[in-house]
Amino acid sequence: MLDEEIAAQLNKQINAELYSAYFYLSMSAYFESLGLPGFAQWMKAQAKEELGHAMKIFDYMADRGARVILEEIEKPPAEWESPSHAIQAFLKHEQEVTEMINKLLKLAREKGDYATEVFLHWFIEEQVEEEASAAKLADMMRYAGDRGHALLMIDRQLAQRK
Numbered sequence: 600m601l602d603e604e605i606a607a608q609l610n611k612q613i614n615a616e617l618y619s620a621y622f623y624l625s626m627s628a629y630f631e632s633l634g635l636p637g638f639a640q641w642m643k644a645q646a647k648e649e650l651g652h653a654m655k656i657f658d659y660m661a662d663r664g665a666r667v668i669l670e671e672i673e674k675p676p677a678e679w680e681s682p683s684h685a686i687q688a689f690l691k692h693e694q695e696v697t698e699m700i701n702k703l704l705k706l707a708r709e710k711g712d713y714a715t716e717v718f719l720h721w722f723i724e725e726q727v728e729e730e731a732s733a734a735k736l737a738d739m740m741r742y743a744g745d746r747g748h749a750l751l752m753i754d755r756q757l758a759q760r761k
């Protein structure tokens with residue numbers, strides 16, 4: 600059986616991952632509206648990954664005999680000032696998720712819950728990748744700016760993500 604506090608925090612994390620999916624899907628729609636299909640597809644793929652994260656926690660809780668309680672998912676923003684602002688928001692959001700995962704790991708350690716600690720290792724590594732890809736994209740945007748040829752080149756590159 601999972602510790603009550605850990606179960607509550609895992610439930611929160613499911614909500615956060617679902618919100619991330621919602622957030623990036625909204626970003627995908629935003630990029631689509633700007634005529635940037637590569638960015639749109641990349642963000643849609645990112646949204647799907649976030650759904651996968653939520654499912655992973657969902658399954659883990661079931662395996663540990665804990666009850667999943669789904670809460671309301673907050674409405675994400677629909678507009679950003681520019682493509683680079685959206686990418687900055689993406690990076691910032693991933694940094695916040697990393698913080699949440701770190702706190703979860705700290706709690707699992709405090710409670711001596713080794714299974715949850717090991718389970719969270721995958722998320723710790725995943726967040727390193729997520730932050731790295733967000734930072735890389737943010738760097739590219741800094742050089743490309745928000746219009747012109749360079750932005751279209753990035754868009755073409757991002758379209759390759761499945």
Ligand code: MG
Pocket residue numbers: 616619648649652696
């Ligand atoms: Mg995630």
